Amino acid sequence: MDIPGLPARRAALNLIDAVLRRGETLDQAAGTALARVRGDADRALARAIAGEVLRWRTDLDALIDSATRLPLADDAKARAVLEIMLVQVLRLETPAHAVIATGLPLLMGGPRRLAHGVFSTLTKAEAKLPEVPTLPEDVTERWGERWGDRIGAIAAGLTDLPPLDLALRNADETAEWAERLGGKSLMPGHVRLPRGTAIELLEGFREGAWWVQDLAASLPARLLGAGEGRKVLDLCAAPGGKTMQLAAAGWQVTALDSSKRRLERLGDNLKRTGLEAEIVQADALTWETETRFDAILLDAPCTATGTCRRHPDVLHRIGERQIGEMVELQSAMLERAAAWLAPGGTLVYAVCSLEPEEGEEQAGKVALAPVPIGAAELPEGLAPTAEGWLRTDPAMLAGEGGLDGFFVARWRRN
Template structure:
């Protein structure tokens, strides 16, 4: 018997709850996964529910296109969500057809609001099974307005390559305190060392049981997310400022390099995670709960890192819901926030100091346009061009002006999308 046949309705209901929350609001996915009810599921059910929810979200656009072709009129959203999960069971998780259809019909029957549609669920899913849809067409994998933006920004070929990464399950990337510790544990972690020092592994399971976790020698951090802190090139004893620091991977990098780090973020809850990781790794930093734009502190720092709040469209590999939570108006609104934060970061950079600005966004208004506007507002800053391959960034990500546009397809196995610019203040 296929293992997914042995997993019952509670796991599928949990997957439905997770997917519904993810599509309802930004950060809904993380909130749903943190709920006590989800955590109370047996480990196997919890793993299945997460795989089903994420598998559905990663192919949501293509699944909806296949469903629309078989629906005479749009059903209630709750019914569509059940159909989405049924299609993902059959074509993504490879659940046996009768189990994918039967459990979806059971989900519909269990809710008075969707019960009248259980016949529709049965008919639509059986129709899909007779004529399997293409769920890997890149243009169908994300909202059309976003794909159009990527095509305008990067060209048709690159836009298709970016979108083609959406359905891929990402590996786990780890940053180590020292290269020696990475070399020691790579075999046990079944990992490979990427340019820059990130260790990538396809290992699965509870992180706390992995080699080195209890010793505090590594933390989880996407390969792209590890690049900006390396580009600051901090030296032992330098004063470094990490703005919008939570959840803290970059703070840990700067502290591991020997800097005297101050980490600022307005979210006390997210900073708790940073403090926990500092304690686990034995690293130290001053942690400040404050809004960066009006933080009342007159200090200036040798090195300043601003990972600004953004649309986060570059993080879709691990958070596929961001593609569906984003709205065109969000990008313009967030661009205004980023400009204010950049001005605050500039004021906190000492003469002769370095400032690195980054966003995990694929949108030019949050990246290239911000850097250009910043230089126009601050003539005492100039770009400090990044060299090819510096910081472990793929050479394909280097722009002619010496900034980085890291795209998800530029690294084998994928990476988060980022924009990174490095500035130096005149002395």
């Protein structure tokens, strides 16, 4: 029989391995890795351990290397187990005896004495992590070239898990829902809550008064304004946050996505909120339509490096190859989206990426008339760029809990 808590730690080890060795996202790996973990609490623990290891891995490895005479291989199982053990003590405040009891059994047949010795040495020395995570070397080099001195502030934005943002179905009820939920609003139609409450138990969930959506992720749809019955195409729409925003703003929405499973989630979300949209399962690169739309929102597939504060696996999976692949796909989708615009129609392009190749450089190639984003369209504390684009990163609005990294630009077909 397994030691209590051991399945969760084994699952965390498998999650980390899937990210580092196979390049999977934590979400992709979760189905297999968590299959034998019983109970929501243990599944949540496994994900929390894996996420914190990936967030702090550079610093955890530095501690491990400081306590070993000969360095462990980067892919050694003992290193991964020590990362799991240390992060529980240093970030999750798990008692050391519980960490040892559930950590060393992961090395059955392996160097348990070594792991025990390293862990004991570091805990007795009261080893600590730095105040801010150290980014992986390749990320530091890449973002250092792109963002210069700002990289330190971005890293600081990854220190803690982000708060919970809600997008409201009715923006006129912002003050009411902020009071009822005990949250804070940073702009109409938004409420921010501290993490920790089960979403399904929050007031307003069952009646569909709101949905979960990071504040930065809600900004692209807002930039299309009121729909007034006009036609909008939401490309790459699932799981539906932007589709619901557009429907709530009075647009006649066509929501297109290639994933059947994700579109089923979109349909469930529409049903819960009482909003309507035409759902189309298709590949945007091969889909054909005679319809010309008054507006198109292209929240394009991307590396998602802007979501690193909630998905730290991107710090270890994404490199120049993945960025290049996404750039090619985005360029093709932008070209097709522009062709579906009606005269006078508006195109909004967005990516949740911190890579300029996917954002600023893509926008510079679009042959439509720019419609600059205005400061009045954004939450207080954010400002458009000199080009009239929007760039956010995890360091922005730090005093309010931060933001995901996004790039957004807007054009009109004359």
